[in-house]
Amino acid sequence: MNKQVTQALMLGSVAISFFNCGFVNAQSNDKTEQGIETVTVIGMRQAYQGDFAELEIPQAELKIDSQVLQDAGALDLVQALDLSASVARQNNFGGLWNSFAIRGFVGDENLPSNYLVNGFNAGRGFGGARDLSGIESVEVLKGPRAALFGRGEPGGTINLVTKRPTFEREGEIRLSAGSFDTYRTDLDWTSPLTDDVAVRIVGFYEDAGSFRDTIESTKQGLSPSLTWRVNQQSQLTYELEYSHQETPFDRGVVAVGLEGEEKKLGVIPQSRFLGEPDDGPMKADVLGHQLEFQHDFNDNWSALLGFNSRDTSLEGNATENGFYGSRQFLQLDGEHLTRFRRYRDYDARYQVLRAEISGLFSTAAIQHRLIIGVDADKFENDQVFLRARGEKIDDSKPVEDELDRLAETNQVINIFDPVYGAYPLPVPQPNTDRLETQESLGFYIQDQMSLTNKLDVRIGARFDDYQQELDNRRSGEVDQYSETRVSPQFGVVYKATDAISVYSAYGENFRPLSGATSSNNLEPNQSTSTEIGIKFALNDGALQGTVAVFDVQQSNISTVDADFNATAIGEAESQGLEVDINGQLTNTLNLWLSYAYTDAKTKNAFYDANFGVEVPAGAELLNIPENQLSLQLVKQTQLIGKDLDLIAGVIYVDDRNGFFSDQDFRLPSYTTTRIAANYRLSELLELSAEVNNVFDETYYTNSFADVWVQPGAPRNVLLSARFSF
Structure with missing residues (x-):
């Protein structure tokens, strides 16, 4: 047997038997002259997660693989997360970042939601909305995860698993064209360079218009990776992430109503852009590096070292x-909209170094699966922010007179008959100029003990020591804040049968708040969660599901006081039910079903100085629907002897609060339907067609206030051709 086969089989044996939580790609080749089938296997373990079958995990998780993403036509993270009813869209910062709530809770409203890439923090920063080029799968890890991953979002964690070399020579090019002058090209190619070195290159380019007037965007990205099998036990992988996006800042549409009246949506067309095209696009850039080294000591023990550095700018x-x-x-x-102008120059750098050992051992009759590790990270958030806004209106004078006097200063635009460039664009003046640095050193340990063949107990904890420094370059003040935190977790899972398990779990989570100083003693956002659930695997594991009920309590929610200084006085709770079922119903019919009922409200009253109102206890949290559903069916059939997949999908989102400080303003419920077909003409060519929002429903995906409401896209079509080589 040649060297390549020997190494592949030895490494593959370890990867399959112990590291099956990462991605494993196996491909059978022609038999050799000795009748032995050549098999090449490459596997990389996901950090912080260990080796557990789904029925052994005492927490709810939803893993969206590449086939489901392709069937759903998901090209960006927003579309992927729509497949999980536990995730609700939040204010997307004019289309320039990802913001989402998991189980009713979102983190800092002034920063994008954090997500992970291969376990590394990547959402921190300002690199624009995340494209899925280069992503193999998306994991929705529900409930607090700080015991392993460290500080993060209060309701759960999103982890993206990247595409890596497979030691097989294969590739594809996808060409797409669709509504609103959308054109896109995707490339994915992987190949071995030697017996022990393989490369993968993934990239995309997109030039798109929009259903929004005057909005055009371009984006491009490249994600090359290299894997070196150092020897039979060791593997080194390097990944680069580059992306550049240019898109205008778009706050969406407004609800209209005179003072004291109800604000109504739908008064202006969904397409109406209320900004200024002459502002030009916002530019977002990412340059990141990941390096991971995995060493398998034997079949039971492994070490994983990793380093990540990611620079972003906006x-x-x-x-x-x-x-x-x-x-x-x-x-x-009810006709003329006052606007203000801003200039932003944001830069962020995130760096992390981690080391982890995992394995299994026994004490008496108890088997232990242990994860133990340490990590250190540094996040630098550099923000320069300028603003130009108009004068206050003198309400003692006629509106017409004040409109004549302040039309230019207040950048007024007629929402029914907009004239862009009617006035010179004002020059923004200094407003914010600061550098915030967060540094952390963490140590974590988790032990899942098999007390019997059916009963497992999981215990774990993480210790974090972190510091924050806030350099206000405008005032010349430098302030610091430090904190230590212990985040425990506890879980029990009982395997009732080979196909059913029940579990319960408790966990805690924390997230440092931007603006913390020694003077304001701004303690981190804290959340605790309990959940119980049932997991099942039917049809020999082809159909899997989880039913869970949860309760999450959150404290120290960030807001501002009457002097607009950061403070953390808010408390909230979220309770709900989740149902996730996915897999094969029959040999030719696949099901994806995700449903969530979420009741998320404030627990205490507090003053919101942003809008000068008192928010009562029991107020609904922003953009959180009580009921949300994502359903997709894929029927596999044939047409003229060629494989044909017919796809139908439905997303339902309940009505929800659209303005935290005005509980009477609500976004209406909506249902969107998608149909698609993938037709494989040959092994080298596949054609696809999809129609989104089939019934052309008018809907709104998220908002921050009644003047910042994001409309959903009308009916649109996308055609694609996929060439394999």
């Missing part, structure tokens, strides 16, 4: 819809 001008208040004409005449 820069550009934007003219934005102004809030209702003392400067806003829209509440006075």
Whole structure:
């Protein structure tokens, strides 16, 4: 047997038997002259997760693989997360970052939601909305995960698993064209360079218009990776992430109503852009590096070392819809919108180094599966922010006179008959200029003990020591804050049968709040969670599911006081039920079903200085629907002897609070339907067609206030051709 086969079989044996939580790609080749089948296997373990079958995990998880993503037509992270009803869309910062709530809770409203890539923090920063080029699967890890992953989002963790070399020579090019002058090209190619070195190159380019007036965008990305099998026990993988996006800042549409009246949506078309095209696009850039080294001591023990460095930036001008208040004409005449202009120059750097050992051993009759590790990270958040806004309206004078006087200063635009460039764009003046640095050293340990063949107990904890420094370059003040935290977890899982297990879990989570200093003693956001659930695997594991009920308590929610200084006085709770079922119903019919009922509300009343109102206890949290459903069916059939997949999908989102400080403003419920077909003409060519929002429903995906509401896209079509080589 040749050297390549020997190494592959030895490494593959370890990868399959112990590291099956990572991705494993096996491919059979032609038999050799000796009648032995050549098999090449490459596997990389996911950090912080260990080796557990789904029925052994005492927490709810939803893993969206590449086939499901392809069937759903998901090209970006937003579309992928729509497949999980536990995830709700949040304010997307004019289309320039990913923001989501898991189980009703979101983190800092002034930063994008954090997500992980191969266990490394990657959502921190300003690199634009995440494209799925280069992503193999998306994992929705529900409930607090700080005991292993460290500080993160209060309701759960999103982890993206990247595409890596497979030691097979294969590739594909996908060409797509669709509504709104959308054109896209995707490339994915992997090949061995030697017996022990393989490369993979994934990239994309997209040039797109929009259903929104004057909005055009371009984005491109490249994700090359290299894997070196150092020897039979060791493997080194390097990945690079590059992306560049240019898209105008777009706050969406406004709800219209005179002062004291109900604000109504649908008064202006969904397409109406209320910014200024002459502001040009915002530019977002990412340059990241990941390096992982895995060493298998034997079949039972492994070590994993990793390093990640990621630089992101966001820069550009934007003219934005102004809030209702003392400067806003829209509440006075229902026609003219006051706007303000901002310039942003944001830069962020995130670096982390981690080391982990995992394995199994026995004490008496108890088997232990142990994960123990340490990591250190540093996050630098550099923000320069300029603003130009108009004057207050003198309500003692006629509205027409004030409109004539302040039209230019307040950048007024007629929402029914907009004239772009009617006034010179104002020059923004200094507003914020600061550098915030967060550093952390963490130690974590988890032990899952098999007390019997059916009963497992999981215990774990993480210790974090972190510091924050806030350098206010505008005032010349430098302040610091430090904290230590212990995040425990506990879980029990009982395997009732080979196909059913029941579990319960408790966990804690924390997230440092931006703006913490020694003077304001801004303690981190804290959450605790309990859940119980049932997991099942039917049809010999082809159909899997989880039913879970949960309760999450959150404290130290970030807000501002009457002087607009950061404070953390908010408390909230979220309770609910989740059902996730996916897999094969029959040999030719696949099901994807995700449903969530979520009741998320504040527990205490507090003053919101952003809008000058008192938010009562029991107020609904922003953009959280009580009921949410994602359903997809894939029927596999044939047409003229060629494979044909017919796909139908439905997303339902309940009505929800659209303005945290005005509980009377709600976004209506909506249902969108998608149909698609994938037709494989040959082994080298596949054609695809999809129609989204088939019934052309008018809907709104998220909002921050009644003047920042994001409309959903009308009916649209995308055609694609996939060439394999």
